[in-house]
Amino acid sequence: MTDIELLRDRLDAVRSGIADAARQAGRDPRAITTIVVTKFHPAQLVRELHRLGVRDFGENRHQEAQTKAAELRDLDLIWHFIGQLQSKKARQVRSYARVIHSLDRASVVDALASNAVSIDCFVQLNLTDDDARGGVRDAELERLTERVLSTPGLSLLGVMAVAPVDDDPRAAFARVRAASDLVMRIAPTARFISAGMSGDYREAILEGATHLRIGTAITGNRPAAG
Numbered sequence: 001m002t003d004i005e006l007l008r009d010r011l012d013a014v015r016s017g018i019a020d021a022a023r024q025a026g027r028d029p030r031a032i033t034t035i036v037v038t039k040f041h042p043a044q045l046v047r048e049l050h051r052l053g054v055r056d057f058g059e060n061r062h063q064e065a066q067t068k069a070a071e072l073r074d075l076d077l078i079w080h081f082i083g084q085l086q087s088k089k090a091r092q093v094r095s096y097a098r099v100i101h102s103l104d105r106a107s108v109v110d111a112l113a114s115n116a117v118s119i120d121c122f123v124q125l126n127l128t129d130d131d132a133r134g135g136v137r138d139a140e141l142e143r144l145t146e147r148v149l150s151t152p153g154l155s156l157l158g159v160m161a162v163a164p165v166d167d168d169p170r171a172a173f174a175r176v177r178a179a180s181d182l183v184m185r186i187a188p189t190a191r192f193i194s195a196g197m198s199g200d201y202r203e204a205i206l207e208g209a210t211h212l213r214i215g216t217a218i219t220g221n222r223p224a225a226g
């Protein structure tokens with residue numbers, strides 16, 4: 001098999017996995033957005049995925065994302081920024097990303113304030129005990145949500161989270177769903193949930209995820225960080 005055939009096979013396998021989980025959850029798979037995470041991979045892989053019909057792509061490092069977006073300007077792509085953001089760089093992300101999934105600090109929210117067209121965003125919840133991980137604690141979620149709502153230039157889509165590696169993903173995503181319910185009490189339209197990666201997207205779908213961020217299950221293993 002050629003690389004492109006392998007890629008198509010993995011993409012098809014994930015698409016049918018998503019359809020199966022959606023059916024099991026009684027949900028419409030067309031209401032689920034699959035973002036292919038291409039971090040560490042060359043721009044060429046994005047081109048190949050675009051040829052296979054993928055439009056939504058995720059990157060977690062600003063420098064790499066900015067370079068790739070510039071290199072692929074000729075394609076109709078939707079870039080999702082999914083990594084930790086520094087407030088110094090936050091503003092620049094607005095120039096290429098359509099969606100930011102990782103708002104987790106007031107300083108980043110403030111840095112993104114703008115009178116320009118609003119950018120879609122998620123507030124990120126930290127499901128681990130590790131403060132170095134991105135995301136806010138449950139207790140801080142409401143306050144950060146309110147800050148996003150009162151900041152011009154940000155349009156809140158909902159809640160994002162990464163399941164802890166050594167936990168039951170279904171239980172972790174149930175916590176995300178509860179957090180989403182809380183956010184919707186103060187922002188009724190912020191009903192989207194960004195959750196689910198290669199190893200746990202089925203569980204995420206069962207708990208209501210609307211935006212899946214899937215890397216290796218589609219791209220194959222990532223090359224070493226460059």
Ligand SMILES: *Cc1c(COP(=O)(O)O)cnc(C)c1O
Nearest residue numbers: 037060082197198213214215216
């Ligand atoms: C890398 C990454 C993913 C994709 O992970 P895979 O296990 O390769 O599917 C999803 N979300 C975030 C925040 C990531 O950094």
